[in-house]
Structures are given as structure tokens and as C-alpha cells.
Amino acid sequence: MTVKITHTAEIQKFFEEAAGFGNDNGSPRLKRIMLRILQDTAKLIEDLEITQDEFWFAVDYINRLGARGEAGLLVAGLGLEHFLDLLQDAKDEQLGRTGGTPRTIEGPLYVAGAPIAEGEARMDDGSEEDVATVMFLEGRVLDLDGKPIAGATVDLWHANTKGNYSYFDKSQSEYNLRRRIITDAEGRYRARSIVPSGYGCDPQGPTQECLDLLGRHGQRPAHIHFFISAPGYRHLTTQINLAGDRYLWDDFAYATRDGLVGDIRFIEDAEAAAKRGVKGRFAELEFNFQLQKASSAEDEQRSRRPRALQVVGA
Numbered sequence: 001m002t003v004k005i006t007h008t009a010e011i012q013k014f015f016e017e018a019a020g021f022g023n024d025n026g027s028p029r030l031k032r033i034m035l036r037i038l039q040d041t042a043k044l045i046e047d048l049e050i051t052q053d054e055f056w057f058a059v060d061y062i063n064r065l066g067a068r069g070e071a072g073l074l075v076a077g078l079g080l081e082h083f084l085d086l087l088q089d090a091k092d093e094q095l096g097r098t099g100g101t102p103r104t105i106e107g108p109l110y111v112a113g114a115p116i117a118e119g120e121a122r123m124d125d126g127s128e129e130d131v132a133t134v135m136f137l138e139g140r141v142l143d144l145d146g147k148p149i150a151g152a153t154v155d156l157w158h159a160n161t162k163g164n165y166s167y168f169d170k171s172q173s174e175y176n177l178r179r180r181i182i183t184d185a186e187g188r189y190r191a192r193s194i195v196p197s198g199y200g201c202d203p204q205g206p207t208q209e210c211l212d213l214l215g216r217h218g219q220r221p222a223h224i225h226f227f228i229s230a231p232g233y234r235h236l237t238t239q240i241n242l243a244g245d246r247y248l249w250d251d252f253a254y255a256t257r258d259g260l261v262g263d264i265r266f267i268e269d270a271e272a273a274a275k276r277g278v279k280g281r282f283a284e285l286e287f288n289f290q291l292q293k294a295s296s297a298e299d300e301q302r303s304r305r306p307r308a309l310q311v312v313g314a
């Protein structure tokens with residue numbers, strides 16, 4: 001037996017009251033959004049005949065998700081963060097704002113305030129020297145005509161050999177594998193770092209608990225995150241996902257896109273290693289970024305999404 005009451009005037013009036021439409025205070029924008037959430041949630045409860053047990057399980061799940069700080073991880077895993085990219089792409093397409101390096105999701109693990117370097121930086125603290133492969137990453141930031149952009153900020157971050165990120169992994173040093181590099185006169189940035197491993201959701205966490213119930217894994221391919229910015233150009237949030245990784249096109253967060261695959265080369269040549277000042281096998285990765293021109297001051301800024309800020313030495 002399916003009973004439905006959401007459509008009745010009585011229930012609609014009740015949700016309007018709950019969403020604050022009976023008063024003149026607060027935020028009209030939030031009221032409108034909240035009314036829609038209440039209406040759509042009620043309809044979902046009715047249509048799918050959500051049980052009391054299911055409803056209260058979900059409430060408890062939200063508490064556990066927040067307590068573990070995994071809300072940003074779940075929205076990535078459910079593809080909602082990728083959906084925001086697809087929606088922005090479609091808006092851009094309609095306005096003819098095409099070209100340049102594709103955007104892809106930021107993910108939940110950026111930390112603001114990484115050390116700044118001119119032209120080049122070493123990103124790793126040397127703590128994984130015995131197990132890591134040294135990676136030389138370099139490339140240029142260009143405009144849509146292929147002209148170099150000097151003084152661009154390449155804000156990049158990636159995981160260690162265990163797939164963990166500094167700040168969130170308290171066993172790593174502050175800002176390990178996180179840097180801001182300012183491009184030189186040729187628009188070039190250079191980093192010496194270590195080859196990252198792919199990230200996997202905490203198997204005991206609430207995000208993986210949900211993915212298990214969806215029959216899905218929670219793995220990402222090895223990747224490097226970037227914010228690229230320069231005065232007069234549109235902020236770019238993107239990633240290089242590494243070729244050869246088994247999860248390259250099976251990413252639980254759907255971040256890999258055509259044009260964002262990095263052809264990392266592994267080199268075993270004693271002479272080449274000596275030239276680089278390293279021993280044994282190492283990796284090279286070259287990747288250029290192309291930025292669109294900004295058409296508003298807001299274009300130059302990354303989104304206002306709340307993010308961690310690490311205070312060095314605190």
C-alpha cells in the first residue's frame with residue numbers, strides 16, 4: 001500500500017513554514033533552497049517508501065560522516081564534484097569559452113599556504129628516500145596562443161608513496177609534497193619530488209561503507225593536483241593522472257579526463273641519473289598548462305570553498 005501526502009496543500013504549507021516562509025528574517029536564498037530540499041526529500045521518502053529504520057540510519061550516517069571529516073570525500077565518490085565540472089563545462093560551451101587545459105575536481109585534500117618558490121622547488125622532505133622513486137616534473141604555463149605566462153602561480157600537491165597527503169596524515173612533515181612555484185620568464189615551472197601512489201578511501205570510514213553498499217571500490221589512480229593562476233587569466237583547478245596506473249580510467253572520483261593523462265617516463269640510465277644528481281631509477285614527467293583569459297575579476301579566483309590552512313610551526 002502506497003500512501004502519498006506530500007502533494008497536499010496542507011503538507012506544502014507545512015514545509016513552507018519549516019523553511020521560514022512565514023517570517024521576514026533570515027536568507028531568502030536559503031529559504032528557497034531549503035523548501036526544495038524538504039519537498040524533494042519528502043517525495044523521495046514517499047516514492048521509494050523509505051522505512052523509519054532507513055531514515056534514522058541515514059541521520060546517523062550523516063553524523064558519522066561529519067565526525068570523520070569525510071563529507072568532501074563522499075561528494076567526490078558519488079560523482080557530484082565531477083558533475084559540477086560537467087555543468088561548468090556546459091555553461092562555458094554555451095558562452096564560447098572553450099580551449100585550454102581541461103578542469104577537473106579539486107578533491108578534499110588541498111591545504112592553503114604552501115611554501116612559495118621561484119621557478120623551481122624540491123617538494124619532498126626526503127623521508128621516503130629509501131622507498132620512493134624520484135620524479136622530475138616540469139612544464140610551462142601558456143596562454144591559448146601558446147605564449148608563455150611568466151609569474152604564474154603553480155600551486156601543486158600530491159600524495160606520498162602510501163597514497164597519503166601531508167596535514168591529513170600527521171606522520172608527514174608540514175607541507176610535505178605541497179608547493180607554490182612561480183613560473184619564470186619562459187613560463188616554466190620545475191619540481192623535484194617523488195612519484196606519488198594512488199589514494200584509497202579509509203576502509204573503515206563512512207565513505208567506503210557507502211561505496212561497499214554500492215558495490216564500488218574507493219581507489220584513485222596516482223595523480224598530482226594543480227591550481228594554476230595568473231593575473232588576467234582564468235583560475236584553473238586540474239590534475240595530472242599518471243598513465244600506466246590500473247585505476248587511470250577506473251577512478252572512484254571520476255577525475256581522469258582526456259588531456260589530463262601524464263606520460264610519466266621511468267628511466268634506468270646511470271649517466272642520465274648522474275646528470276640529474278640522483279642514483280638509480282628515476283622518473284620524468286612533462287606537462288604544460290594552457291589558461292583562458294579572465295573575463296571578470298572573479299574568474300581569476302578559485303572557488304570560495306572552505307579549505308584547511310596549516311600554520312607552519314604551530
Ligand code: MBD
Nearest residue numbers: 076106107108109199253
Ligand atoms: C584524493 O586524493 C582526491 O584527489 C580525491 C578527489 C578524493 C580523495 C582523495
Ligand code: FE
Nearest residue numbers: 107109199225
Ligand atoms: Fe588527490
